[in-house]
Amino acid sequence: MSRKRARKAAPDASRLARRSRVALLVFAAALAVRLVYLAEASSDPSFDVPIVDSQSYDQHARLLVSEGTFYNRFFWQGFFYPFFLAGTYLVSGGSILFARLVQIVLGSCMCALVCALGEKLFDRRIGCAAGMIAALYGPLVYYDAEILDAGFSAIWAIALLLLCLRAREAKSALPALLFGVVGGLAVATRATFAPFFLASAVWLVLAPRETGAARLRAAARAGFLAAGFLAAALPVASLAHRATGEFSFLPQSGPLNLFIGNNPDRNATIMIRPGSEWRELTRMPTVQGSPSDAEDRRVFMRRFIDYVKSEPGGYAAGLAAKAVEFASSRELPRNESMYVARDRSRLLSILVWKAGPFGFPFGLLLPLAVAGIAMFPRRFPAPVYLFLALYAAAVVAVFVSGRYRAPVVPVLAVPAAAGLLRLVDLARARLWPRAAALAASVAAVAVASSVAGPFAAERHDYRAEMHTIVGFELMKRNRTREAYEELSEALRVHPGWGDAHKYIGLLMSGERRHEEAAAHFGKALEQDPDSYFLRYYLGTTLLNLGKRAEGFAELRAAREGAVEAKEDELIRQIDRILGPGSPGDAPPGGVDASGGTAR
Template identity: 30%
Template sequence: MNCSRDISAAQLKREEGILWAILIAALGVRLAYLYQAVDTPLFDVLLIDSEFYDRRARAIVAGDWLGDQPFFMNPFYSYFLAVIYVLLGAEYWWVGLVQAVLGTGSCYLIYALGRKLWSAQIGLLAAGMAAIYQPYVFYDGALLTAAPITFLNLAALYCLTHAQGAARWLWGAGLLLGVSATARPMVLLFVAAVAGWFVAQGGRRGWRQWGLVAVGCGLVVGAVACRNYLVGGEWLLTTSSAGMNFYVGNHPEANGIYAQVDFLSSAEPDLEREAFIREAEARTGRELTPAQASRYWLVAGLRFAVENPLAYLALQGRKLYMFWNGVEAQNNLSLYLARDFVPLLRWCILGWGLVAPLAVVGWATSRRSSLLDLYLASYLAACLLFFTSSEYRLPVVPVILLYAACWLANAAAWATGGSHRRLLGSCLLVVLVALPINYRDAGAERLTCKRVDYYNFGTLYQRRGDWAEAESMFRKALRIDPSFAPAASGLAAVLAQQEGGDSDIQRGLEFFGAGEYEAAIAAFSRAQPSPGLHNNLGLCYYRLGQWSEAAAHFHKALALDTSYARAHFNLGLVYAKQGDDQAAADAFAQALELDPNHAQTHYRRGEVLLRLGRPGAAEAHWAFLHARNPDDARLQTKIDSMMQANP
C-alpha cells in the first residue's frame, strides 16, 4: 500500500517536473522571439488590423472608451491593448510579453485537457508540441487577436470538461466564450452546437446546463449589442462587418481565403468599411446604414450560392483544401515574412504540415473526445461559411496537437510492445495523409512568396516618410517577382523622393490636378528623372494632345523600368489616339501581363480589338469586366453600344 503510494507520488513529481520544464521552455521561446523581433519591421510599423487595434486602443486610453459608431472590427482586442497600455505602458514589447504569458498558459491548458480526457503522457506530449509550434510562437508575438482567442477558448473547454454539472464552471465557460466571441464571433457556432453535446450527455438536464453556458455567453455578447444600439441606433450582435466578410468568402471571384474584392483600394479597416458601404449604396441607389449594408452583402453572397450551386460547391472544396493544407494563409501579417527577420522561427520547424497528419491518424486509431470533435467541426464549418486563414484555424490547433499526441503515445506503445507491423502500417498511413496536406498548388504556393508582404511594408514606410526602409522593402518585393508592378511603381516614387525632386514633383502633381498641364511639365522637368516622373510627363503631354511627346516619355519610363504596367497602358492610349490600333492592342496586352486585373486595360483593349475586327477577343475582355461587375448597368450599356456600332 505504502509502496504504491510512493510510486504514485514519484510519478506525480516527475510529471510536474516535466510540465514545469515545458512551460519554462514555452515562455523562453516566446521571449526569445520578442527579443529578435522587437527591432525589426514586425514591431516598427503596424499592418492593417494591428494598426487599427493600436489606434483604437490609444483613443480608449485618451478617454474615448465608448466610440461613436457601431463596431466594424471586433472590439475585444482594442480594449485588451488599452488595459495593457494603461497598466504597463503603450509599448508593443509589453503586449508581446503579456501574450507570451498567455501562450504559456495555453500550453498548460492543453496539458490539462489532455490529462483530463486521456492521460498525463498525452497532455505532456501535446503541451510540449505547443511550446515550440511555429505559428503559436509567431502569433503570440503579433498584435493580433489570435493569442487571446486561443487562451480564452482553451479556458472555456477546460471549464466544460471539469464542470460535471456545477453551475460555476458552466457560467465560467459561457463568459469566456462570450469574451472570445467579441474577439472573433466564429466561436458562436460552437456555443450553439454544444447544446447537442449537453443533451447527449444528460438529456433534459443537459438543456439546463447548456442554458447556463448560453446565458453566460449572451451576457457578454448582449452588452456589445446594446452598446452598438446605443451609439448607432441599430442592433448588431458584435460588428457590422459580418455581411461583408461573408461576401468576401462567397462571390464569383472568391478563392477560399481572404482576398480583396475588386472595388476595394485597401484592406485597412476604415477604408474597407467605407468602400463596402459606398459600393452597396451605388448598387442599391440609396443611402444605407452599416447594418443595412451588412445585410446587402450577406444577401449578395447567398444569392451567389443559390444561383451558382456548382461554383459554390467548388468554392467549398477549395476552402476545405485550404483549411487542411500545410500553408499558413495570412490575412494580416505573414508568418513567412516574419521568418526572414526572426531566425528563431526557422528553428521552430513544428507546423501544421507535420502535426495534422499525425492528428488525423491519431483521431482514427484512438479514443476520441466528442466535445473536442464538436469544437473542431464548428470552426471548420465557420471557415467554410466565410473563408479560411491561418488565424481562423489557429484555435483548433490544440485539438490537432492532442490527437497528434495520441498517435505518438500509441506509436511508442506499439514500438515497446513489439507490435512492429501495426506501427509500420500506422506510419504508412501518416505518410499517405501527409501527402495531400503538404501538397501546394499554385494558389497555395503564392501565399508563401512574400512579394505582397514586402510591398505592404514598403507602403507603410513610404507613408511614414522613411524612404530608405521603403526602398529596401520594395526592392525585396521585386527580387521575389521582378514583374510586380505595384512594387516597381512604389520604388520609382521613393527613388524620386530620395533624389531631391520631391518638392518639384509635389508642385507638378498639384498643377496637374488643377489642369495646368504646361506648368506641371515645367515643375516635373526640374525633378530627377525616374520611371514615375517620365510617366507623369507623358500624361501631361497626353492631356495637351501632344501624342508624340507623350509617347516619347512613356518610352523613357519603360526604358528605365520595363515592368511599369501603367506606362504600357498609357502608351496604348497614345497609340489609340494616333490611330495605330494594333500597337495599342499590343501595349495593352503587355500591361495586362504585368497587372492582369486592371479593369481599364481590359476595357480599352476590348475597344481596339473590336475596331481591328476581332469581336470574339474583345468580348473575352468585357466578359471579364462583367463577371467582376455583374450589376454595373452602365458598363453593359457601353459594351452593347460598341457592339452595335461595330457589327
C-alpha cells in the same frame, strides 16, 4: 474518520503536485521558445510598425485609450482583441512590446492547458507530449507574438473545451457560468466560435440525466451558462449600438467576408490586396448608391445570398475547395505570410517550413491527430468532435487562411500526442508490422493534405508587399529615410511592384524631386493603368515640372475615374487645380501630388 480523510487527501495532493510540475514544465518551455522568437523578431521593421489588420487593431486600441470612446470602426472586427490591446496600452503607456510580452505569457499558459486536457483524456505522459507539441508549434509561436487575435483564439478554444467538460462533471453551477462567460468572449473575438458554443451548450444541458436532482442541476447549469454568455455579450452589443446604431455583438465585417469567400470569382476576391483594391471593394455599395454603412452590409449579404440561390452547385464546389484548403499541410497566408516572417528568425525557420508541397508542422500534426482519433475514438468526448467539426465548418463557410485555422491546433495536439506515442510504443515493443502500418497511414494522410495546390493565396509575392506596406506605414509616421529603405527593398525583390513605385513617387514629390517622382508614377501606372489616384499624382507632378498639357490631360482622366467611383473629395481637389475655365486658368506654382492622402 479524520485519519481516513487525511490518508485519502494525501494521494490527491501528491497527484496535484505532479500535475502542477508537468504543467509548469510545459509553460516554461513554451515561454522560453516564445521569448527567443520575440528577441529575434524585434529587429524587424514591422515590429513596432503594425501593418494591415495589426495596424487596424493598434489604431482602434490607441484611439480608445486616448479618447475614451468607442467609434464605429472599432466594431468592424471582433470586439475583444482591440479592447484587450487597449488595456495593455493603458497600463504600459502604449508599448507594443509589453502587449507582445503579455500575449506570449498567455500563449504559454495555453500550452499548459493543452497539457491538462491531454492528461484529463488520457494520462500525464500524453498530456505532457500534447503540451510540448503546442509549446513548439511554430505557427502558435508566431501568432502569440503578433498584434493579431489568432493567439487569443487558440486560448479560447482549449479553455472552452476544458470548461465544458468540467461543467458536465461538476455538481456546482460555477463552471457552467464560466463556460458561458468564456464562450461570450470567444465569440466576441472571432464569430466562428458561435456554432461550437451553441452546440456544446446544448450537449451540456440536454445530456441524459437519471434523477430529478440531476435534471434540476442541468436546468441550473443552463441558467448560469446563459447568464455568463449574456454577461460577456450584452455589453459588447450595447457599446456597438451606441457607436453604430446596431445592437449586435458580432463584427460588422461578417457580410463582406461572406461575400469575399462565396462568389463566382472567389479566388479573385480572396486575393484583393490591402490599399486601393480593398478600398475599391469596400466602396462598391457606395458607388452603387448605398446611403449608409448599414446598407453597405446589407448589399454584401444580399450578394452572398443571391449567389447561394442562383448557383448552388458553384457554392457547394467552393465549400469543398475551401475544406481542402483548411486541411492543407501548408500555412495559407492572408495579408501576411508566415514564410516571409522566417527571414527574421532562425527559430521560426526551424519550426515552420515547406519542402515542395509539404508543409511542416501541420503536415505532421494532422496525420498524427487522425491516427490518434482512429485508435482511441472513445477517449474523446462529444465536445472535442463538435469543436473540430463545427469550428472548421465555420471557417470554411467564409474563407480559409492559416491564421483562422490556428484554434484547432491546440485541440489537435492531444490526439496527435496519442498517435505519436502509440507509434513510439510499437517501435519500442518491436512490433514492426504494426508500427509500419501506423507510419504508412500517417504518411498517407500527410501526402493527401499536401498534394492539392498551390492555392490562389500562395501565388502572391508577400515579401515585396510586406516591405511596401511597412514603408507606407513609416511614411505616415514621417520616418522618411526608413520608408524609402523599405520601399527600395520591395523593388529589389520585385522591380515592377506598382505600390512601391507609387509611394516612392510620393516621397520624391514631397522632396520636390519631381522628375524622379514622375518616373515612379509612370511605372506604377504601367501596373495599374485604371488608377485615377495614380493619374492624379502624375498629373500634379507634371504640372510641377511645367508640363501643363500633359499634366492637365492626366488630371482630366483622373477626374473621369473619380466621378465614376464617386470620389467626391478627389473631384474637388482636381477641380481646384483645373480651375473654373480652361487649363490656362489653373493656379500657378507648385501642386501637392499627394492631395493630403496616399491611396
